[in-house]
Amino acid sequence: MFVYIVRKLLNTIPIIFGVAIVIFVLFNMVGGDPALMMVGKHANAQRIAELRAEYGFDKPQIEQFVQYLKQIVTFDYGRSYATRRQISDMISDGLGPSMSLTLPAFFLTTFLAVIIGLVVAYFRGKWIDKSAVVFCVFGMSIPVLAYILFGQYFLAYKLGLFPISGYEQALSERWQYLVLPMILWVVVSLGYDVRFFRTAILEETGQDYVRTARAKGLSEQKVFFKHVLKNSMVPIITNVVIEIPLLILGAFLFEGFFGIPGIGSITIEAIGNSDFPVIKAMTTLFALLYIGGNLATDILYTLVDPRVSLK
Amino acid sequence: MPAAQAEPKGRSLWSDAYRRLLKDKLAIICFWIIVFYAVVALAAKLGWIATPWDRAVGPAYSPPSFGAFELWLGTDIFGRSVMYKVIHGARVAMSVGLVSCMISIPIGVSLGALAGFYGGWMDDLITWFYTVLSSIPNILLLLAIAFVVGKGITAVYIALGVTSWIGLCRVMRGEFIKHKNRDYVVAASSLGATNASKIFRHILPNVSHFIIISLSILFMSAIKSEVILSFLGLGVQGQPSWGIMIDDAKLELARGVWWQLAGATAAMFFVVLAFNILGDSLRDALDPKIK
Numbered sequence: 001m002f003v004y005i006v007r008k009l010l011n012t013i014p015i016i017f018g019v020a021i022v023i024f025v026l027f028n029m030v031g032g033d034p035a036l037m038m039v040g041k042h043a044n045a046q047r048i049a050e051l052r053a054e055y056g057f058d059k060p061q062i063e064q065f066v067q068y069l070k071q072i073v074t075f076d077y078g079r080s081y082a083t084r085r086q087i088s089d090m091i092s093d094g095l096g097p098s099m100s101l102t103l104p105a106f107f108l109t110t111f112l113a114v115i116i117g118l119v120v121a122y123f124r125g126k127w128i129d130k131s132a133v134v135f136c137v138f139g140m141s142i143p144v145l146a147y148i149l150f151g152q153y154f155l156a157y158k159l160g161l162f163p164i165s166g167y168e169q170a171l172s173e174r175w176q177y178l179v180l181p182m183i184l185w186v187v188v189s190l191g192y193d194v195r196f197f198r199t200a201i202l203e204e205t206g207q208d209y210v211r212t213a214r215a216k217g218l219s220e221q222k223v224f225f226k227h228v229l230k231n232s233m234v235p236i237i238t239n240v241v242i243e244i245p246l247l248i249l250g251a252f253l254f255e256g257f258f259g260i261p262g263i264g265s266i267t268i269e270a271i272g273n274s275d276f277p278v279i280k281a282m283t284t285l286f287a288l289l290y291i292g293g294n295l296a297t298d299i300l301y302t303l304v305d306p307r308v309s310l311k
Numbered sequence: 312m313p314a315a316q317a318e319p320k321g322r323s324l325w326s327d328a329y330r331r332l333l334k335d336k337l338a339i340i341c342f343w344i345i346v347f348y349a350v351v352a353l354a355a356k357l358g359w360i361a362t363p364w365d366r367a368v369g370p371a372y373s374p375p376s377f378g379a380f381e382l383w384l385g386t387d388i389f390g391r392s393v394m395y396k397v398i399h400g401a402r403v404a405m406s407v408g409l410v411s412c413m414i415s416i417p418i419g420v421s422l423g424a425l426a427g428f429y430g431g432w433m434d435d436l437i438t439w440f441y442t443v444l445s446s447i448p449n450i451l452l453l454l455a456i457a458f459v460v461g462k463g464i465t466a467v468y469i470a471l472g473v474t475s476w477i478g479l480c481r482v483m484r485g486e487f488i489k490h491k492n493r494d495y496v497v498a499a500s501s502l503g504a505t506n507a508s509k510i511f512r513h514i515l516p517n518v519s520h521f522i523i524i525s526l527s528i529l530f531m532s533a534i535k536s537e538v539i540l541s542f543l544g545l546g547v548q549g550q551p552s553w554g555i556m557i558d559d560a561k562l563e564l565a566r567g568v569w570w571q572l573a574g575a576t577a578a579m580f581f582v583v584l585a586f587n588i589l590g591d592s593l594r595d596a597l598d599p600k601i602k
Binding site: 014015018019021022023026027030037137138140141142143144145146149153157252253267268271272274279280282283286287290291294 | 443447450451454455456535538539542543544545553557561565572580584591
């Protein structure tokens with residue numbers, strides 16, 4: 001097991017290196033002079049020269065790349081161009097607000113989706129199942145932006161059930177700002193999740209062991225909740241990790257709309273300001289998080305499913 | 312198992328799938344919805360309908376009225392027809408779907424075929440490459456490319472084209488690994504078939520149904536991504552887009568102006584719904600395992 005984890009860890013090194021190359025090529029080479037992109041319309045030669053010196057754009061490419069690798073390892077991405085703050089400070093400030101929205105919303109969604117998926121799969125072919133599938137496809141087809149605008153306009157602005165947007169640091173105040181985005185989040189993601197889990201669970205119900213379990217006289221509930229559920233955990237876990245990137249997309253829009261000062265809001269602002277160093281740092285950071293998430297799933301697999309070989 | 316299975320004359324996967332698809336009324340409706348969007352988009356592109364979209368047709372923010380066609384969805388802040396903007400939004404969305412698929416599908420198919428067929432270092436390299444790309448969350452990669460290439464519709468084409476081939480590439484690689492040692496391929500190579508002919512003439516036709524299925528998914532995701540990119544200000548510039556219309560609606564809603572949001576949302580909803588349902592039906596019809 002230990003060897004397996006170490007090998008998996010070593011496997012991530014070429015991936016991280018590749019990510020560094022892609023991001024570096026994209027930002028520092030494809031787009032032309034980064035300093036020009038940052039100053040934009042207000043370019044003058046002196047300002048550009050200053051920027052080049054500050055961010056090291058005047059050095060040879062290879063030296064800049066080594067510098068970037070160093071940033072990844074030390075987690076020191078320098079200063080933001082727009083806010084002049086240390087980027088690592090901005091990230092650690094944004095982490096709390098982001099997490100207090102995404103984590104509960106994500107777990108709530110997954111929990112509800114698994115339960116609904118199970119119920120729907122249990123009644124497969126009946127009207128409950130059919131209407132749930134229709135609901136899911138409809139729900140998936142409504143644009144996320146429409147959900148958010150509708151919720152913010154009707155539930156918050158017209159009916160006054162929730163604050164329209166905002167955020168408080170104190171935990172006792174914070175939750176009331178998070179309830180509406182959280183509800184919307186769950187509604188937005190439920191369609192896709194329920195449909196996916198339903199399929200995953202239904203695929204298991206055709207397996208031989210299910211027939212065996214029935215043949216030996218187990219009740220349908222026992223077959224379902226003991227045997228089928230356990231075996232459908234593998235695709236469920238995979239899906240949960242695959243959703244992490246979608247989670248970030250969600251976080252973007254939700255944080256932006258509801259004024260939650262998390263990582264997503266910081267990134268949207270950085271795009272608006274052409275704040276090149278921040279966008280680059282965020283892209284790197286999320287890629288690293290994603291690789292970490294994948295690693296965690298691989299290890300989780302071996303705990304959940306003994307059939308996954310450690311080779 | 313129905314008795315019809317015993318009939319001696321074989322049917323190809325395609326004719327079989329076509330028959331099954333024809334029975335699926337809902338899928339046929341969805342297909343025609345998509346064709347309708349495509350025709351509208353083409354007509355708008357050629358200037359036959361909804362032209363010019365940027366001319367004032369009434370006072371600012373006049374609500375929908377069932378008089379002239381151009382006023383069915385009311386007007387926006389400059390008095391322009393929201394209906395025309397929705398139609399031109401469809402043109403932008405369909406063109407983004409089409410062009411990004413034309414970029415991503417060839418990349419996905421050829422890289423997947425190479426990796427799966429040749430294996431070895433080729434496979435390692437391609438697998439490494441798409442693992443790296445898929446590690447960078449799609450939306451950030453999209454934003455980064457759109458940011459770097461410069462705002463505009465070309466950036467959207469490129470960003471979507473070069474980020475969305477990974478799923479298809481994975482599937483193709485897996486299928487080529489499965490198929491390359493099948494009897495028919497071994498037979499072909501003992502008859503002296505070259506690698507190129509094995510890949511293109513023998514294996515590719517047998518796995519091409521995956522391309523059709525992913526086409527519908529890719530097209531739909533491209534439409535959705537275009538809306539979000541445009542909404543964030545990185546998408547099309549100076550042209551109507553459903554994303555920009557929804558962005559405008561953010562401020563308009565508080566003044567009771569709902570028609571721009573409703574128009575863009577409804578237009579997007581129906582095309583995405585049609586792709587969702589058609590994609591499912593295609594998968595059911597083309598998957599030889601489900602009968």
